[in-house]
Amino acid sequence: MEPTTDTALFDTALFDTVLVANRGEIACRVIRSLRALGIRSVAVYSDADAGALHVREADVAVRIGPASPAQSYLSIDAILDACQRTGAQAVHPGYGFLSENQAFAQALGDAGLAFIGPSVHALNVMGDKIRSKNHVTDYGVPVVPGIARPGLTDQQLLSAAADVGYPLLIKPSAGGGGKGMHVVEREEDLAGTLPTARRVAASAFGDDTLFLERLILTPRHIEVQILADNHGNVIHLGERECSLQRRHQKVIEEAPSPLLDEATRARIGEAACNAARSVDYSGAGTVEFLVSADAPDEFFFMEMNTRLQVEHPVTEMVTGVDLVQWQVRIAAGEKLTLSxxxxxxxxHAVEARVYAEDPEAEFLPSTGVVSQLAEPHCEGIRVDSSLLRGLEISASYDPMLSKIIAWGSNRTEALNRLDRALADTVVVGVKTNIEYLRLLINDDDVRAGRLDTTMIERKLPGLVFRRLSDEEIAILAAAEAGNSTSEPASFHPVGSPWARRDGWRIGTPRPLTLHLAVSPGDVREVLVQPSGAGYDVRFGEGPARSVSIDRARGAATVDGIRRRAVVERFASTDHHGSTLWYSDAGWSTSVRILNRTERLETQLSRLARAEGAADPEVRSTMPGTVTSVSVADGDTVESGQTxxxxxxxxxxxxxTASVAGTVSIHLQPGDLVKANQIVARIHATETQPDAAGTPE
Structure with a gap:
């Protein structure tokens, strides 16, 4: 059910021009509602986003700085300048970045511009978790037991922990999205965890204030969407179940919750409205509660998000209300016409967040260029996306690429539609979590609605991720052979048979030999020989597979059986081998083609260390910024030490160190590193044999 608003019901003049101070899918989504209202939209962009979808979708786009968020999307001066240059009368902040920044809202007001969000007072009270918890208790809103006072030192937190009780949760007072939260199950672990929590909080939010909360066992995360105008009207639009989280980051959200009955829904909705009334809230906001699965009639206030939530589409799908349009109308002075x-x-509606990350590699962020893209278009499906073919996924921003939302007449239908939509999604060129999402929503407990915030962490070790079969490797090898035949060498005329790399010769063609790195430590030697309209592909001495590729239709035929297959090839930028991508049913993976240089490097690396020994070179698993260095060059380190x-x-x-020894490291906080870059080397400590000649 798509959200709709009957514009004939309103008489108040809206803004002529609204600037969207954000990027990615949320900027695209806001621009869509502005267009429906007939409002001119202004996009802002960094250098990294010059070709982004939100830039193309907006009526006007303004460059605001380099890729670094601090110099672009977080720069209040840059946003104000863009408003002045384009004649914007109001700013929609989306979520993240400046959406809950008091100084930003104040600066807009001082400049005579409307902030499409709540008042500075509401931002101030609700933007601090300690202050908000203490505030709402006076309005009858239940809170989780804990200690929450400004300026608590580590020693004060340690002294108060016994009264809070274990297990407990360390939370940063500023920020959100689960970042910086740490679970402590034993008293002896608290002292060592507090410094890490402070450092992460300071780095992420510029504020290292911490507080403690009792950890609710079998917790479910339930949040209530509210709308409030500037005339004293406050309503709620039901709740969302957001219990499927990993590291406190939501993965799957749905509305309504399968846990609550109508009586509890009314009570928790009223509590959310009371929290909003306590700060004279206006606009769209979300009040988050913790509910024990064992006692679903009890709920505890966690925090209020004074902005639009990532998961707002599921509420729109089950209510038919366009929340962004209402945000704009309320900011323009409209009264709520909804009671x-x-x-x-x-x-029922369910949302899945598609991230650029590798679930099999501890969910490390993934970067790359989107070379093939197909997003689902079917009944009951909504896609909020910023994806484009040719888009470069940068390491500078959040890894969320899109959201796929499914509506159904009941929960089972919604989940089935979501599964089909994920299977129909093709994103080639960057690793995604789509396969993981499909595994998750088809879990028996998820299907039954038996959810809690720790469920994913328990389930993850048992999830079986798909691996490339020999048949799929054969498809990749045949596709590479087809690529190879079309690459003329520089010293032969174009079209010359001597320029072809398919092993052409008088008589029987020579097979093309490929070395495919299917996974770390698994290099497969494959022989590919032209045969009719396709290729014969052989692994070692095994039988040949007959393969033909139909790129135009995204299909391949193997031994007479046709199957879906999207194959894409990327040339190397580091003079090593190229990369092949394979995609099918929402799942994708990449295979490295090793050239002679890369094979030689691998062999020499193995010769330099004993058989089976760990690699002494420590490489960055992702491109990014060094945030801390725990050792100095020349230090002695143990295996596993950070x-x-x-x-x-x-x-x-x-x-971490893969072996014990002396470390060679020359990086410092703030340095940029590339994926697979060597960041440290360990000169292994030689193990001395004991008297019996056996290593100790």
Whole structure:
């Protein structure tokens, strides 16, 4: 059910021009509603986003700085300048970046511009988790037991922890999205975790204030969408279930929650409205609650998000209300024409977040260029996306690429439609979490609605990810052979048979030999020989597979059986081998083609260390920025010891020593690193044999 608004119901003059101070899918989504209202939209963009979809979608686009968010999307001066240059009367902040920034809202007001969001007072009270918890208790809103006071030192937190009780949760007072939260199950672990929590909070939010909360067992994350105007009217639009989280980051959201009954829904909705009334809230906002799966009639306030949420589409799908249009109307002075009795939840909606990340490699962010793209278009499906063919996915920003939302007359139908839509999604050139999402929504517990915020962490070790079969490797090899025949060498005329790389010769063609790195440590030697309209592909001494490729239709035929297959080839930028991508049913993977130089490097690396020994070279698993270095050059380190941390796409990853020895490292915080870059080397400590000649 798409959100709709009857514009004939309104008389108040709206803004002529609205600037969208954001990027990606949320900027595209806001621009879509502005267009429906007949409002001129202004996009802003950094150098990294010059070719982005939101830039193309807007009526006007303004460059605001380089790729670094601090110099572009987080620059209040740059946004104000863009408003002045384009005649914007109001700013929609989306979510993230400046959406909950008090100084930004104040600066807009001082410049005579409307902030499409709540007042500075509401931002101030609700933007701090400690202040907001203490504030809403006076309005009858239940809160989780804990200690929440400004300026608490580590020693004060340690002293108060016993009264809070274990397990407990360390939370940063500023920020959101689960970043910087740490679970502590034992008293002896708290002292060592607090410094890390402070450092992450300071780095992410510029504020290292922490507080403690009791960890609710089998917790479910339920949030309530509210709308409030500037005339004292406050309503809620039902709740969303956001319990499927990984590292406190939401993955799947749905509306309504399968947990709550009508009586609890009314009570939690009223509590959310009271929280909004406590700060004279206006606009769209979300009040988040923690509910124990064992006691679903009890709920505890966690925080209020004073902005649009990533998961707002599921509410729009079940209510038919366009939240962005209402944000604009309220900011322009409109009264709500909806009463609480007018809000009816119809059917069920589920949203899946598509990220540029590799679930099999601890969800490390992925970068690349989108070479092939297909997004689903079918009944009950909505796609909020910023994807474009040819788009470069940068390490500078959040890794979320799109959201796929499915509506159904009931929960089962919505989940089935979402699964089909994910299977129909093709994103080639960057690793995504689509396969992981399909595994998740087809889990028996998820299907039954037995959810909690720790479920994914428990389920993840048991998830079986798809691997390339021999048949699929044969398809890739045949596709590469087809690519190879079309690449003339520079010293032969174009079209000359001597310029072909398919092993052409008088008589029987010579097979093309490929070395495919299917996964780390798994290099397959494949022989490919032209045969009729296709190729015979052989692994070692095994039987040949007959393969033909139909690129135009995204299909391949193997031994007479036709199957879907999207294959794409990327040339190397580092003078090493190229990369082949394979996609099918929402799943994609890449295979490295090793050339002679790369094979030689691999062989020499193996010769330099004992058989089976760990690689002494420590490489960055992703492009990013060094956030901390834990050792100095020349230090003695143990195997498994943390050497440094690298952050990209709002995720921090620790790199550790693979062996014990002396470390060689020359990086410092703020340095940029590339994917697969050597960041440290360990000169292994030689193990001395004991008296019996056996290594200790």
């Amino acid at each position: 609480q009795d007018d809000v009816v939840l119809t059917g 050497l440094l941390s690298v952050e990209a796409m709002k995720m921090e990853h620790q790199l």
